Amino acid sequence: MRWLVFAAVLPCALAACARTPAPVVSLNADPLPPSEQAWHDTIAPADQALLEELPSIWTQVLATARKRSAAKIDAEGPLLEADAALDHPALPPGSYWCRVVRLGKIAGRNLIESFAPKFCYIRDEEKGLSFTKQSGSDLPAGYLYADGEQRYVFLGARQDAPGDVSLGYGVKPDRDVAGVVERVGPFRWRLVAPRDGGKGIDVYELTPVPADQQPS
Numbered sequence: 001m002r003w004l005v006f007a008a009v010l011p012c013a014l015a016a017c018a019r020t021p022a023p024v025v026s027l028n029a030d031p032l033p034p035s036e037q038a039w040h041d042t043i044a045p046a047d048q049a050l051l052e053e054l055p056s057i058w059t060q061v062l063a064t065a066r067k068r069s070a071a072k073i074d075a076e077g078p079l080l081e082a083d084a085a086l087d088h089p090a091l092p093p094g095s096y097w098c099r100v101v102r103l104g105k106i107a108g109r110n111l112i113e114s115f116a117p118k119f120c121y122i123r124d125e126e127k128g129l130s131f132t133k134q135s136g137s138d139l140p141a142g143y144l145y146a147d148g149e150q151r152y153v154f155l156g157a158r159q160d161a162p163g164d165v166s167l168g169y170g171v172k173p174d175r176d177v178a179g180v181v182e183r184v185g186p187f188r189w190r191l192v193a194p195r196d197g198g199k200g201i202d203v204y205e206l207t208p209v210p211a212d213q214q215p216s
Contacts, residue, residue: 120204
């Protein structure tokens with residue numbers, strides 16, 4: 001727990017004190033790990049609010065979709081279970097199958113929709129682990145920031161074309177993607193990103209691509 005105390009200030013005129021609040025000093029506060037501090041320093045307030053609300057968003061969207069598509073949801077197993085995260089969430093660098101499962105409003109109806117797998121890539125860069133969706137029409141790319149023992153936070157942006165990674169998070173807010181990455185089984189991860197202001201979620205299922213099937 002971080003304890004906040006107000007630092008003592010020199011006596012000042014009443015009017016001046018009213019205009020200038022005392023500075024806040026943090027005592028007994030453990031510094032955040034560099035990766036976690038980096039995403040806290042980078043994320044937009046609206047996206048941080050969505051990540052904080054993700055458990056309730058997930059519960060509501062899933063319950064609504066289940067009314068029409070319970071069998072499809074059950075077939076996905078832990079991929080769509082909000083509490084299925086396991087320890088050791090780090091993804092080994094390499095090529096992955098990336099299958100998107102979309103929950104929420106689709107063509108005006110509350111549905112679940114699964115898309116064909118595409119290629120994604122995890123790269124270990126100087127800045128940290130990067131994630132790039134390499135094919136398909138939905139092309140988020142960005143960085144993964146370790147956040148505790150069961151998840152990474154993803155901050156990225158939807159790119160214009162396959163192979164393009166020029167658009168960074170925060171450059172065009174309407175293209176930003178913020179989400180969490182968790183491991184949900186042996187060699188099975190998910191990237192979960194709220195969309196449409198929290199009216200739906202996209203779940204990217206990530207599974208390693210065998211060496212003989214990887215793109216050149």
